[in-house]
Amino acid sequence: MNTTEPTSSSSGQGTVRPAVRATQLTKTYGTGEAIVHPLRRLSIDFPAGAFTAVMGPSGSGKSTLLHVLAGLDTADDGRVQLFAQDRDGSGAVREVELTGLSEKERTLVRREHVGFIFQAYNLVPAMTAKENILLPSSLGGPAPEKHYYDLVIDRLGLADRLHHRPFELSGGQQQRVAVARALVSKPAVIFADEPTGNLDSRAGAEVLSLLRTAVDEFGQTVIMVTHDVNSAAQADRTVILSDGRVLETVTAPTAAQLASKLVGSEGAR
Numbered sequence: 131m132n133t134t135e136p137t138s139s140s141s142g143q144g145t146v147r148p149a150v151r152a153t154q155l156t157k158t159y160g161t162g163e164a165i166v167h168p169l170r171r172l173s174i175d176f177p178a179g180a181f182t183a184v185m186g187p188s189g190s191g192k193s194t195l196l197h198v199l200a201g202l203d204t205a206d207d208g209r210v211q212l213f214a215q216d217r218d219g220s221g222a223v224r225e226v227e228l229t230g231l232s233e234k235e236r237t238l239v240r241r242e243h244v245g246f247i248f249q250a251y252n253l254v255p256a257m258t259a260k261e262n263i264l265l266p267s268s269l270g271g272p273a274p275e276k277h278y279y280d281l282v283i284d285r286l287g288l289a290d291r292l293h294h295r296p297f298e299l300s301g302g303q304q305q306r307v308a309v310a311r312a313l314v315s316k317p318a319v320i321f322a323d324e325p326t327g328n329l330d331s332r333a334g335a336e337v338l339s340l341l342r343t344a345v346d347e348f349g350q351t352v353i354m355v356t357h358d359v360n361s362a363a364q365a366d367r368t369v370i371l372s373d374g375r376v377l378e379t380v381t382a383p384t385a386a387q388l389a390s391k392l393v394g395s396e397g398a399r
């Protein structure tokens with residue numbers, strides 16, 4: 131791991147440094163007639179301190195990309211770099227090259243810099259909601275700041291559910307516990323795979339607003355996979371994938387613009 135200034139790239143909003151950089155990512159499953167290419171030489175920068183949505187047809191590689199970027203999975207070829215500000219307040223940016231790290235090393239990087247909201251929650255059944263939320267820090271990750279922990283719990287409406295185990299919670303409440311777990315330690319990058327997929331519209335709006343707060347007030351970077359154009363319209367930009375490639379990146383799109391582009395991306399497959 132180095133402490134360096136990453137090469138910045140230019141965008142419509144000026145020069146921004148990336149928080150996550152993917153270079154020529156390739157991943158293949160199966161062989162012969164059964165071969166699938168979830169990632170085809172995919173390169174993209176995700177700007178720091180921005181909220182990016184990732185959309186695309188089913189099977190276009192969205193979840194695979196998220197897992198590879200977060201170090202939960204590896205690509206067959208290509209590079210993933212994370213750029214995270216040190217937590218010591220110095221402002222120094224640390225470049226973390228995920229490529230080539232062992233699983234154990236990737237786990238340590240995730241604990242320090244990454245929050246992940248899984249489609250299937252991934253809560254520990256024997257632990258209470260509070261123990262699940264604090265699990266990354268009890269495993270050696272950064273301890274949450276008390277006021278931010280309280281803010282997240284309050285905004286997600288979890289205060290009276292903290293001592294319940296997952297089986298005593300509704301699907302939506304479990305999803306909100308998973309969101310809280312990813313947010314409370316203020317990681318540099320939050321990856322979210324369909325974070326509102328199992329929530330009613332009010333709880334979904336609260337999750338999106340919390341992700342916006344993480345970006346707007348705390349300078350974190352959010353990368354969210356979604357099928358919902360209204361959720362994606364809350365993001366600063368939307369990346370549209372098609373067949374393992376980036377088809378288009380749209381800045382501040384409306385839901386209607388995204389809906390029409392997605393119809394086009396189905397055609398591009």
Ligand SMILES: Nc1ncnc2c1ncn2[C@@H]1O[C@H](COP(=O)(O)OP(=O)(O)OP(=O)(O)O)[C@@H](O)[C@H]1O
Nearest residue numbers: 159166167168186187188189190191192193194195
């Ligand atoms: N472990 C695996 N083994 C074999 N094929 C896989 C595996 N994981 C994903 N795939 C295939 O890779 C392709 C991309 O899958 P991925 O889950 O990334 O797509 P997605 O865009 O997230 O889809 P969805 O919107 O349906 O969640 C799909 O064709 C999928 O069947």
